[in-house]
Amino acid sequence: MWLMHVGRYLSLDTGLAAHKLSVVPNSRSRFLVLILATALCGCGERAPEPSPPQSPPPVPVVSPSAAELTGWPAGIGRALVLRLAAPVDAFRLVVPELGDRRFADSALSVRVGDSIPLALLGHPGKIADAYLRVADAESGTGPCVTWPAVEVTATNLLRGRQSAAWRVGFERDSVTPAGVDSLGGMNAADSTQLTNAIHSILRDAPALSDSTLRGIPFSILRAYRLAANGRSIVVAELARKSGAEADPREQRLFVVGERDADEQPYRMVYSQDVSGPADRTPVTDLLAAVVPRASPRPILVVGVDGRNGTTLHLVQRRGRAQWRRVWASVVSFC
Helix, strand or coil: HHHHHHHHHHHHHHHHHHHHHHHHHHHHHHHHHHHHHHHHHHHCCCCCCCCCCEEEEEEECCCCCHHHCHHHCCCCCCCCCCCCCCCCEEEECHHHHEEECCCCCCCCCCCCEEEEEEEEEEEEEEEEEEEEEEEEECCECCCCCCCCCEEEECCCCCCCHHHHHEEEEEEEECCCEEEEEHHHHHHHHHHHHHHHHHHHHHHCCCCCCCCCHHCCCEEEEEEEEEEEECCCEEEEEEEEEECCCCCCEEEEEEEEEECCCCCCCCCCEEEEEEEEEEECEEEEEEEEEEEECCCCCEEEEEEEEEEEEEEEEEEEEEEECEEEEEEEEECCCC
16 A cells, blocks of 8 residues: 555656656746847847958068169269369269169169259369259160260359369269368478378288289378368378389279377278289279268268279278278270
8 A cells, every 4th residue: 555655656756757847848948038039139239240350551662772782872962973084074974873783774863854963072172063964875785885975064163273173073962072182282291291191001901912012112102181070081092013124013002091080090991902014003093072961971082094994983981990982883884
C-alpha cells in the first residue's frame, strides 16, 4: 500500500515534471521575444556602424633640383656669366646643368629670351650692374652640344680699366662680394706678410703628384688676401720647374689657407696640383670671392685656363678648416 502510494506519488511528480518541461520553454521563448521587441521598437534607432578610417593621402615625390644634382651652391642664383680673358666681348653662360656632373638629358634652368639682372664682380668687389640675356640655347644631341649664346648689357659700366676689371657676373642681390687684395698691389710690409703666410701653409700640403720635381722649391706666381665672415683667407698659385732641357716639366700648386681673427698661424684648407710638360700645365687664378646671402659659407670663384679653354671652379667653405670644390664647369662636350 505504501509502495503503491509512493508509486502514485512518483508518478504524479513525474507527470508534474513533464508538465513543467513542456511549459517552461514556451514561457522563456515569449520572454525573449518580448525583450527583443522592446530593444528594437522601444529604445530608439540603432547607432550606425563607424566608417572605416581613410587612408592618408599619398606623399608627393619631389624631384631633386638641378642644383642638388650637380652640387651648385645654394643661394647664388640661376646662372652666372664668365668673361673670358680674350677677346673682351666673349662671354660664357654658366648654369648648374653645364657642370662636370651634367646629365645628358637635363634641360637648362634658363630659356632663350630670359633677362637676368647681374652684378659684375672682380677683385675690387662689385664693378657694375648689368643684364644677361640668353640669345640662343644649346644645340646638339647626346654628349655633343654647343654653348648657349649670351649677351651682357651694362647699365653704368665705364670704359677703360674699370670695364676690364670684372670677370664673373652673379645674379643681382644673391651674393655679397668680398674685396680681394693682390700681392702685386701691396706695400712692402703687407707683401712680406702674405708671402710668409703662403710659405708657412706649404708645410701642410699633401704629397705632391710629380716625384721628379721633389726637392725643387716653389715660387709664388700670384697671391691674394681677403676677409670673409671674420676670417682671413689667403690664396695663391705656385709653380716649380725641372731643369731638364730635353723634357722640361712643371708643377703648379693652387692653395687656400685661413685663420680666425684670434689666431696667428694660417692653416691649409684646400690644395690642388697639376703637373705636365712645362708649356701645357693649366693656369689657375682667383677671379672673385663672394658670400651667398642665404649662407655664411664663402665661395672662391676660380678660373682654370688650359689648352682647351677655360673651366670655372666654385670652391666653398664647408666647415672649420674644410674647403672643397663643389662645382666645376666643363670646357666642351665633344
